[in-house]
Amino acid sequence: MATGTISQRRLSPFHAIGAVVLTAVQSVGDLSVFALQMLGCMLGSLPRRSVLLPNMYRIGVLSIPVVVITGGFIGMVLAVQTYDQFRQMGIETRLGAVINASLVKELGPVLAATMLAGRVGSSMAAELGTMRVTEQIDALRALGANPIQYLVVPRFLSCFLLIPLLTVVADSFGIICGWLFSWQILGINSFHYWFHALNYVMAYDVLTGFFKSVFFGAAIAVIACHRGFHCGAGAEGVGKAATESFVLSFVVILVIDFFLGMILNPLYFILWPSPISLV
Amino acid sequence: MTILLLSIPSTHAASLPQSSVLDSGKIQHAKGQIERAKSVLEEYKQQRGEKQAPNGDTNPHHSKEALVQLCGVSRSFHAQHVLRDISLSVGTGETLALIGESGCGKSVTLKLMMALLEPTRGEVCWSGRSVRELSEKDRSKERLRFGYLFQGAALFDSMSVFENVAFALRQNTKKKEGEIRQIVNERLKEVGLTDAVCHRKPAELSGGMKKRVGLARALVLKPEVIFYDEPTTGLDPIMSDVINELILETRSRQRVTSVVVTHDMRTVKKVADRVIMLYPLSRLSSAEPQIVFEGTSDEAFSSSDPRVSQFVSGQAGERMRELTAN
16 A cells, blocks of 8 residues: 655655755745845835735834833943943043944844844744745735735835834934933033044944844845745644744844955945054 | 447458458448548547546546646644545535545645645645645636635634625725725625624624625635535534525526535535545554545435444444554
């Protein structure tokens, strides 16, 4: 009597490693194909306002409180952690430069994106995963809608456009809270705080952070939607999709941050060749 | 008599010598009779719609002109084989019931018919045209000829009942909101729901109401074929019969073709013109076909095949012993 499954032979370690590599390559391929399909749908026609605006509200407006808290505490934590070392060197008045430069260039975009990967990304993956397991995505196809056009494109556009703006909000509150903490609690002179901040934080730094956050937003949207669309069966599958979405988004954010840093930092010296003082 | 005439080749009569018992006049007469019998048989075949398939299949339901046809379709999910070499077709106006044990591939067959899944091997045809030849856009457009009632109704959680039923109209037509409202109210009325439920969300509905809203949504574009995936599963006996009655009413009112996947034999008895039974691949040898029965519901109930009779009578029998032995 034939069985319904193919029998599996025991795998050697080499086979196992090969299987892992093949699975990883296949996953990257699946994700890339999904992203291309999404871009194709987006270039074909933009979503209706009645579909796009609710997504923008959920992803953008409702994320403001958590982004404000994230940004504010990043600024204050930076102040707490750098004050002692700077005070020992007698340069505590330069705290403004360090806090603001770190915030706008790195910590603001990365930590805000990480927070949003958890809040927005996991939520999107869980929502789409639930739709998958309850056959709502099949129902969309049965009713003549393209699920990627209807579900993914509005979410992608919302993340792509709004996560950079949310990063600006996080940076702003980080700067304000960092200053208030430094001035009121640590006793740093406000004039010196802002004098050094303005000297060492350039427009290019702000644009670098903003530019990175565009890529972070796109990555969060594509990964979360892909995980949701391809989740396994049942509640376990949905939970796994939400977790994988956050973990993969976080890793990809760090990888993108690394490579963009490698490109953008030297780019400044190519565009404006005069050297800057680091002290 | 007709068969006897056809078994005499016309050349054989022509080769008989002049001096034989049959004279030339009678030979010519016999040849004429043979030709006439052939043309009558051809005409009879055409009236029954028996078109010879390329593989010699003369089953009247396996017609190239069928609304939906599966030709040698197989489907696997990774290492799990679910369907093997399934060939069936759905004729215009009939109600086909697909029955079988849990996990035998009934719902997969339904989704293959609607091209919500791709076959691993074989071909799915819509009105004689292979689905593979269609682009995704054309497939989406053609798919509007079909309606699908999902097992759990698959209503969109974030939308109200009205928005669920109106979805296909807003997505695929340019009708004004007033006209959409009228159509939605008509569809809801046909399934026994009032506009009082229009503003409710799916989570606020009972199982029977969800199925009825799902049916209204499937009917909104007046499809030619409706697929029902276990329409009575999870419902009480009275509500199950309500759904069966709605299937019959929909068929008579809109003259649709229906394919019903079910393991509820009361539904089969009530609605089916033709029944196909699938058997799980894990319980078949490689030589045995997966379709173990095809016929009317009366024939299913009186079948001597133990697999069919066990299923329709709902007797555990040997299966219980196998499960407890494992």
